[in-house]
Amino acid sequence: MPYIADDHRKQFSPDELRARIPGWGADADPSDRPSVPREKLDLPTGAHWTFPDRQEPSAGRERSIEHGMLPPVFGTSAPLHGVSGAIRRYAYDHYSEGRAAHWLLLMLGDRVDAVGSHVRSLASAHPDNPITETGIFGERRHRPISSRFGQRRADVKHAWMDPIIVAGPWVLAGIAVVSVVKRVARRR
Template identity: 65%
Template sequence: MTEPATPYRARKNTPPESRDALRARIPGWGVDLDPKDRPSFPREQPGIETGAHWEFPDRQPETQPRERSIEHAMLPPVFGTSAPLKGASGAIRRYAYRTYSEGRAAHWLLLIAADRVDAWEHHLKSLATLRPDNPVTETGIGSEFSGNGFKSRSGKRVDVNHSWMDPAIVAGPWVLAGVGAVAALRALRGRR
């Protein structure tokens, strides 16, 4: 089990390490402390007007719980609310944000898995509507037979190298889902 990361705060509670301690611990630390070695030094002189300013904006109200990184103590002042978390994909995303730091591969792999689960949730949801997803027409396979689809693949194109895989990548999940459904029906029939 990994230790949870401490949240980032703009103001540190502990005093900073001394220059000598940092130089001893980190090779090359402080090479730019001498103003002659710093190309931006003249701009940092007091009295030079840069036009930069910052005032913390008003905070957007958080009307429903939002996913947030464990490294940050609070949400940014403004954040998106157009796609609230829901279903199994939302549970996976909440787990990824609640458990793993953004610097861990597990965090991002869980978010990718949640995207795939979300796509399947929407495919299954479309089956309950009057206009379910049509994997043949929505993948654009029809354009291969009209509009010079095969002819446009010849010549010097970068994507020609992997075009032989495209039908398997597009149709593969649907074929696997069909095989799984047939296997499940056979298993149910075998129990009866």
């Protein structure tokens, strides 16, 4: 039967649907459903409320514009902060979750946060080690070449970018540090 645009407004009886669609209503009869002996909807839940007590929202809590309110309970383990937090707040305040701009801004906020973490790491007494954190030494012991070819792995297509993405920020940071040191040395 061909689809007709206005056909969706018609109401069909269950018998008509069973005749038109093979298998329609297979689980409509509770006696035919395998989960019915275990499925009990009248058990006490133990809840003393119909709507749970609301958690007090902290200042600046992000909420999508699609939702009228925050859920009753929400996570607060990583509150928004700094420039990355401002970018994320802008994404939540101005764009729907169905828009690419919302997600692109959230990813930009993540990248800004990652750069900030790298800068804080370089300023600390124990900076990150980009070589060991990539897992390159583990690769050496687990067939790094043969595991990539002939296996139809999706990551092989972008593997050439991995060194640029991983080492690129560190190389740029090193160049920046060397240029700052040279300028300071010239002034003295």
